[in-house]
Amino acid sequence: MEISLQVARENKLSRITVINLDVGKMQHLNESIMQHGFDAAKQGTTAGEASLKLNWLPVKLKCNECHHIFTSADMKLSCPYCGSKDTNIVQGTELNIKSIEGE
Numbered sequence: 001m002e003i004s005l006q007v008a009r010e011n012k013l014s015r016i017t018v019i020n021l022d023v024g025k026m027q028h029l030n031e032s033i034m035q036h037g038f039d040a041a042k043q044g045t046t047a048g049e050a051s052l053k054l055n056w057l058p059v060k061l062k063c064n065e066c067h068h069i070f071t072s073a074d075m076k077l078s079c080p081y082c083g084s085k086d087t088n089i090v091q092g093t094e095l096n097i098k099s100i101e102g103e
């Protein structure tokens with residue numbers, strides 16, 4: 001919320017209508033909690049009428065053994081190709097504002 005208001009000031013927006021947010025599934029957030037927090041935070045700001053659009057990013061991992069990159073649908077962190085548990089998260093921990101629409 002803080003960041004989106006800052007972006008709005010930088011872009012000289014008088015009113016924010018939509019905030020597009022990238023959220024990685026590793027964040028363990030759910031949509032209703034996000035919407036609730038957003039609705040509380042936006043009161044009395046230039047984003048008072050804004051809606052929040054969440055773009056959920058799947059968790060992607062890279063295997064350090066066989067170097068495959070794979071999507072983890074069920075939060076398993078082991079490699080489906082070679083079974084290695086030596087993997088790095090390459091996507092899924094994001095919590096970024098992708099874009100802001102306003103006027």
Ligand SMILES: [Zn+2]
Nearest residue numbers: 063066079082
């Ligand atoms: Zn592997």
